[in-house]
Amino acid sequence: MILSTLLLLSAPVQEPVPSDIRVADIKTHIAFLASEELEGREAGKRGGHLAASYVENQFRRYGLKPITEDGSYRIPFKLGADTAYNVVGLLPGTDPNMQDVYFAIGGHHDHAGLGSKLSGAMGFPYEIHNGADDNASGTSGVLELAEYFTAHPLKHPILFMTFSGEERGLKGSEALVNSGVLPNDQIMAMINLDMIGRLDDDALFIGGLGTAEELHDILDPMFENSKLNLELDDRGEAPSDNTNFFHAGIPALFLFTNIHEDYHMPSDDADRINYEGEVKVLNMARDIVVLLDQQSSLTFVNLGGMGIPADFMSRMSDHYRRISARKELKGKLGLRVSVDEALGLVVNTVTGGSAAEAAGLEVGDQVTSIGGSETPDMNMLRRSLAAGLKGDEIEIHVTRGATKMVLTAVLK
Ligand SMILES: [Zn+2]
DSSP states (O other), X not given: OHHHHHHHHHSOTTOOOTTSOOHHHHXXXXXXXXSGGGTTOBXXXXXXXXXXXXXXXXXXXXXXXXXXXXXXXXXXXXXTTEEEEEEEEEEOOSOGGGTTSEEEEEEEOOBOTTTOTTTTOOSOTTOOOOOIIIIIIHHHHHHHHHHHHHHSOOSSOEEEEEESOGGGTSHHHHHHHTXXXXXXXXXXXXXXXXXXXXXXXXXXXXXXXXXXXXXXXXXHHHHHHOSSEEEEOOOOBOSSTHHHHHHTTOOEEEEEXXXXXXXXXXXXXXXXXXXXXXXXXXXXXXXXXXXXXXXSOOOBOOOOSBOOOTTHHHHHXXXXXXXXXXXXXXXXXXXXXXXXXXXXXXXXXXXXXXXXXXXXXXTTOEEEEETTEEOSSHHHHHHHHTTOBTTOEEEEEEEEXXXXXXXXXXXX
C-alpha cells in the first residue's frame, strides 16, 4: 500500500512502536466491552454506562481533551426515561492554521443488552447479547486510532467519539449532532466504524464516498493499490451513525465488514472476531484520514440513499430465516416460582407434563441454582434459563425441607 510505505519512510527507523494499531490492544478492549459483566451494553442501562466510562477512561489515558465546559468526556442525552452517554475527546492538530477544521472518528458503543427488543435483540429475552462485532469492534477501533494519532498527530484536530443509543435508531449520534456541542460546520469529514471485526476474504465495505466532491480523486489511487477486497459505495446514508453526520451536511464514510450469522445474536462473541482483519480495517481507516489531512476543506455533496453492501439484504433474509428456526427450538421448563424473603425463590406451580415435573421438582422446593448459575432472584432465574433449547439438559439445585437435592431437567 502506497501510503504505508510513505509513513514508514518518514518514520525514524528505531522509533518504539507502542502506538501501532495492535491485535493485543483490540483484544483487550473487546474482551472487556463484550464481557458478561457489561450485560450487552444496553443504552441507558448499567452496562451501557460501564462502556461509556471505559471509553472515557481510555480517552483520559491517551491525553485527549474534553470538549465540554464541565470537563467531562461523557455527554448525556435523554433516551425515554433513561439517561445515556455519548463520549467525545479531542486531539489537537499540529498546524496552527488548521485548528478549526476537524476530523471526526466515531462508532457506537451500545448494543442489545439482555435481549432488549427495543435495541434490536434477535436472541431470546434475558440472553446476554455481547455485541463483540456490533460494536465493540468499532469502539475498540476508535480507541486504537485515538492512541495511534496521539503518537502521530495530524495537521487537523480530531474528535474521537463513541455513541450510545445506536441500536435504538441512531439516537445517540442524533442527539450529539443536534446538541450544539460539536462544531458541525467545521467538521471536514466523519469516519464511522460499525461492525469491523468480521473481515472475511479481506472484503471491506466503504460507503459515503460520494458525500464530498474530492473523495474519489484523493482516495481512489490508494484503494486501487489496497490488498483488501474493497466494495466502494457513494451513497451517504446507512443503518448506522454516519447517517446523522451526513444529514448535518458533513461528508461521512462508513466502514463495515458486513452482516453475519451472529448479527444481533447472543453468539456475537469476542472469540469470533477476526483480530488480524480488524487491524487491516483500522490501517485502512488511518490511511484514509492521513490522506485527507492534506486537504484544508472538502466540498459536501448531498448524495443520499442507503450505502450498504450489494448482498446486505440477502444476508439479512438468510439471517431472519435462521432466527425464526431458532425460535421454534426454544425450550421450556414449566415452572412458576414466588419470591420468599427468607428462602428466595420457591416453586409455587409445576406444570403437568412439563420438564420440571419429569425432573421431580415439587411445589415448595427452594431453587438455589440453575445450569450452574445461582438464582437469588427472578432476574437471575430468567437469565439462567434464557438460552435453553428443547432437549437441553439443565441441572437444578433445590432445597426441600432440610435436604439439598440436584435434579436434572430436559427442556421441552
Ligand atoms: Zn447493531
